Amino acid sequence: MTQTITLSEEDKSRVIEMAWEDRTPFEAIERLYGLSEPEVISLMRASIKRKTFNNWRARVSGRKTKHLKLRSKDVSRGYCSSQYKAVRKR
Template sequence: MKNKIQECFENFTIEQVDRVIRMCWEDRTPFEAIKIQFNLTPNEVVKFMRKALSLKDFKRWRERANNLGHLKHLKTRPQEIMRFKCSRQNLDGSTKGYK
């Protein structure tokens, strides 16, 4: 029996995998948005990122997500934050000037 993370890598397109990874790295994208779009719980997101990233990059992401965890969960996020993306970011998640 395959686990959900393995099924994600088999069923998601390359673009979907890339989008999940980018959403995880974004400080203002809450885990709830990833759950709505890709049906991955926060624990599954961690497993997904562990499989998708190198060990060094995974550790760096985990440290960043833990330090900014108050932004990654809607319940702990300050009420005054209404935006979900950076001003330099397009709606598709790509950043201006990023290549």
């Protein structure tokens, strides 16, 4: 029996954002939102344009950082080192 998970629009948006991020593994999405990798793929297929979905699938299919078991031990954070740099106010 398949369990249906209902997400708010805000949560759907965040799941899509996390799915696009190279360093966010599917396991993190599952832990936070209860969606397995196939469920994330289904959500992406239903939520974005076909060509965009195909580009996303091609992108994440070859990424070792999207799966914790394939990920290098050197990758210890879920974001790029330059992603959250502080901006100096002038």
